[in-house]
Amino acid sequence: MTTACTIGVDVGTSGCRAVAITASGESIAEAMVPLQAPVRLPDGGVEQDPELWWQGLLAVLRRIGKALDGRAVKTLCLDGTSATLLLCEPDGAPLGPALMYNDCRAREQAARIAAVAPDDSPARGASSSLAKLLFLRDRYQPRQPVLALNQADWLCGRLLGEQGASDWNNGLKLGFDPALEAWPDWLDRLALAPIGLPRCHRPGAVLGTLAESVCAQIGWMPGVRVSAGTTDSTAAVLATGAASVGDAVTSLGSTLVLKIVSDRPVSSPEYGVYSHRIGRLWLVGGASNTGGAVLRQYFDDARIQALSAGIDPSVPSGLDYYPLPGPGERFPRNDPTLQPRLSPRPTDDRRFLHGLLEGIARIEAAGYKRLAALDAPSPRRVLTIGGGAGNPIWTAMRQRLLGRPVVPARHQQAAYGAALLARGHDL
Numbered sequence: 001m002t003t004a005c006t007i008g009v010d011v012g013t014s015g016c017r018a019v020a021i022t023a024s025g026e027s028i029a030e031a032m033v034p035l036q037a038p039v040r041l042p043d044g045g046v047e048q049d050p051e052l053w054w055q056g057l058l059a060v061l062r063r064i065g066k067a068l069d070g071r072a073v074k075t076l077c078l079d080g081t082s083a084t085l086l087l088c089e090p091d092g093a094p095l096g097p098a099l100m101y102n103d104c105r106a107r108e109q110a111a112r113i114a115a116v117a118p119d120d121s122p123a124r125g126a127s128s129s130l131a132k133l134l135f136l137r138d139r140y141q142p143r144q145p146v147l148a149l150n151q152a153d154w155l156c157g158r159l160l161g162e163q164g165a166s167d168w169n170n171g172l173k174l175g176f177d178p179a180l181e182a183w184p185d186w187l188d189r190l191a192l193a194p195i196g197l198p199r200c201h202r203p204g205a206v207l208g209t210l211a212e213s214v215c216a217q218i219g220w221m222p223g224v225r226v227s228a229g230t231t232d233s234t235a236a237v238l239a240t241g242a243a244s245v246g247d248a249v250t251s252l253g254s255t256l257v258l259k260i261v262s263d264r265p266v267s268s269p270e271y272g273v274y275s276h277r278i279g280r281l282w283l284v285g286g287a288s289n290t291g292g293a294v295l296r297q298y299f300d301d302a303r304i305q306a307l308s309a310g311i312d313p314s315v316p317s318g319l320d321y322y323p324l325p326g327p328g329e330r331f332p333r334n335d336p337t338l339q340p341r342l343s344p345r346p347t348d349d350r351r352f353l354h355g356l357l358e359g360i361a362r363i364e365a366a367g368y369k370r371l372a373a374l375d376a377p378s379p380r381r382v383l384t385i386g387g388g389a390g391n392p393i394w395t396a397m398r399q400r401l402l403g404r405p406v407v408p409a410r411h412q413q414a415a416y417g418a419a420l421l422a423r424g425h426d427l
Contacts, residue, residue: 004074005029007064008418009057010232011080011151013038013048013100016056018064019415020073023423027416028071031063039097044104047097050086053151054158061218075225076159077204077422079235079414080152083173085132087146087195088154092163095140098151099132106131109138116189120267122172122274129174130190137195145194148174152229153198159226161211166198167228169276176200178277179265201228203278204421227422233257234276236385237283238417238425240409245281246380249409250364250398252388254293258367259285266376271331273374279426284376286331290363292387294323294340295356299349304391307353313396319346319355322363332363332370357391361398368402381405385412 005020005028014037020029035056038048057078065073086098099106110126112134117123123130133148140146147163150170157163168178174197177184183197201207210224230238237249237259244261251257265275266284275282295304322329324340341359346352372378382404388394389408399406411417 004072005068006075006077006419006422007061007073008235008415008420008422009060009076009078010235010413010415010418011053011057011078011155012232013081016053016060017413017415018060019413019419020064020068020071021416021419021423025420027411029064029067030415031060031067033059033063038100046100046103048084048100050094050098050151050154053155057155057158058214058217061220065218065220073220073224075206075227075422076210077227077418078152078155078229079232079418080150080155080170080229082150082170082231082233083127083129083132084151085129085136085148085174086151086154087133087136087140087142087148088163089146090163092154092157095136095142095146099136102127103132106135109134112190116186117175118186120269121175122267123175124269133174133192133195134190137192142194145196147196147198149198150174152231156207156226156229159210159214160208161213162208164196164198165207165228166200167203167205167230168200169203169230169234169278171198171200172274172276202426203228203230203234204424204426229418230278230421231276232414233259233285234278234283235414235417235421236412238278238420239411239413240383240385241411242383244380246377248368248379248382248404250382250384251386252384252394253291253386255291256288256360256364256367257285258287258364258371259283260368260371260376260379262376264375266371266374268374270334271370271374273331273371284371286367286371288331288363288367289325289329290323290360293325294360295353297325298356299353301387304353307350308357308391308393310350311354311357311393311397313393314400317351317354317358319344319351319358321355321359323356323359332367357394357397358401361394361401364398365401379404381407383407383409385409
């Protein structure tokens with residue numbers, strides 16, 4: 001008799017990735033299919049046909065189903081890009097393309113939201129799901145009831161054969177209040193009708209079972225449960241194993257993203273800080289403009305690796321850099337005019353890289369101090385994901401400046417975190 005597994009699917013902008021895990025957390029199968037890139041428009045719009053997501057999801061489920069070699073699937077969970085939104089008919093038919101997370105056209109709509117929303121609401125700003133909802137309402141001017149759904153919401157609805165469900169995390173930038181577990185009254189002042197908002201559930205809560213028509217398309221046996229999902233960044237944090245208050249996760253990708261497990265929500269729009277609820281705890285996060293994108297302005301990955309090998313991480317570089325790819329910073333400093341500080345540049349490339357890595361590490365340390373000043377816990381350990389997690393010299397340097405244990409996360413795929421949610425894991 002084979003042991004049942006759970007599957008997590010991460011739906012990104014360029015591909016769908018699925019991971020199957022056992023009850024003990026062992027990864028037993030993976031699959032990935034690419035997606036056609038979103039369409040970028042001259043006015044700052046970024047759009048994608050939701051049907052591409054659906055076909056990609058079906059394809060990745062077929063592939064991982066075959067890789068499981070008959071092992072039963074117990075539960076399936078999805079994560080999607082935060083604040084990617086579409087309007088659809090009650091049966092799920094999209095009114096048009098979805099607006100992607102980085103679509104920035106809804107500035108006038110964001111001003112309308114700012115006039116009624118609390119100062120600490122994550123639904124403020126032109127990139128929020130709520131601003132995109134208003135933008136699409138202005139575009140289509142629907143007269144009959146339609147639904148506003150985030151990427152993971154709509155896909156879960158397609159899997160279930162019934163639309164209208166979301167989760168606390170995907171609902172956050174649409175205006176949902178996870179502390180109250182309800183839509184706030186101030187949304188009434190935006191007169192959203194005839195657009196309906198989804199019912200938001202705890203991430204990981206079982207919503208139903210796969211529709212028989214979907215099972216037939218992907219070749220699965222009926223009875224697989226579908227659970228409420230989460231956002232991609234939240235799923236990636238869950239994958240690391242962060243589970244206790246004070247567990248921190250640093251993502252060293254193109255930008256520097258910090259998250260810490262807290263026993264209370266923390267919000268500061270001034271610094272772009274907000275909180276996602278998972279179970280009884282919260283993930284408090286902020287993001288700097290520094291990160292790997294700055295390093296790649298000067299060195300490729302092979303050069304970074306070669307130069308790093310000659311750096312002594314216990315010795316300060318003597319350089320006081322604030323590495324940014326261009327003017328402007330949002331966290332831990334809020335200064336849209338802040339200029340990158342990258343001089344003087346020594347003739348020795350190794351010392352220059354030393355200064356860059358150290359500068360980013362200092363910003364990381366300042367970021368956790370900023371979160372603590374805003375009433376988040378101080379880190380007790382820092383788990384690291386992203387490309388920079390594999391640089392042991394940088395890890396040792398960061399540990400010296402943070403004064404906390406710093407370790408690369410064993411798992412960092414968002415799909416793995418979604419599979420944990422499907423298994424019933426939360427914080």
